Amino acid sequence: MKQQLIKCALLAFAALAAVATAAARADGMDGKALFLKNCAACHQPTGKGIPGAFPALAGNKFVQGKSTDVATVLLKGRGGMPDFSESLSDQDISTILSFVRSSWGNQAAPLSEAEVMALRDVLQVEPFSNGQMSNKH
Numbered sequence: 001m002k003q004q005l006i007k008c009a010l011l012a013f014a015a016l017a018a019v020a021t022a023a024a025r026a027d028g029m030d031g032k033a034l035f036l037k038n039c040a041a042c043h044q045p046t047g048k049g050i051p052g053a054f055p056a057l058a059g060n061k062f063v064q065g066k067s068t069d070v071a072t073v074l075l076k077g078r079g080g081m082p083d084f085s086e087s088l089s090d091q092d093i094s095t096i097l098s099f100v101r102s103s104w105g106n107q108a109a110p111l112s113e114a115e116v117m118a119l120r121d122v123l124q125v126e127p128f129s130n131g132q133m134s135n136k137h
């Protein structure tokens with residue numbers, strides 16, 4: 001019985017530690033900060049966009065749909081939407097999209113860094129290199 005309790009406490013602690021690690025970033029930029037820096041100029045800090053120019057991400061069905069479809073827009077760009085594949089890391093993209101999918105009333109599951117990394121492979125978009133070793137000519 002006591003052993004069980006200890007196991008239980010350890011498991012709870014491990015889970016908390018995992019959450020804390022996922023939330024903390026070396027540069028202190030969370031999803032909101034990354035969104036404000038990279039996306040809000042067009043989609044607005046409110047996520048409501050500008051009608052006729054920049055689509056609203058708030059209350060957007062596509063944004064809350066299949067996570068890899070949403071990430072594809074960031075990795076490949078689309079129309080007036082820039083391609084962020086060389087300026088944002090897989091962790092940045094997963095952090096921003098997890099924020100966007102769960103803010104302003106949106107209620108969709110987060111996206112992991114590993115999913116973004118795998119998606120680059122599928123889309124044949126170069127792995128993130130921090131702009132240092134791009135072999136694009």
Ligand code: HEC
Nearest residue numbers: 038039042053054055060062063070073078079080081082
């Ligand atoms: C320079 C302006 C600009 C910036 C910066 C920008 N976007 Fe966009 N975004 C657009 C435009 C324009 C579209 C519509 C593209 C189209 O017509 O296909 C769009 C479309 C999208 C879509 C698809 C919406 C839909 O309903 O299909 C998503 C998701 C999205 N942007 C997310 C982001 C995120 C996240 C960022 C920040 C990393 C960002 N955008 C930064 C202009 C921008």
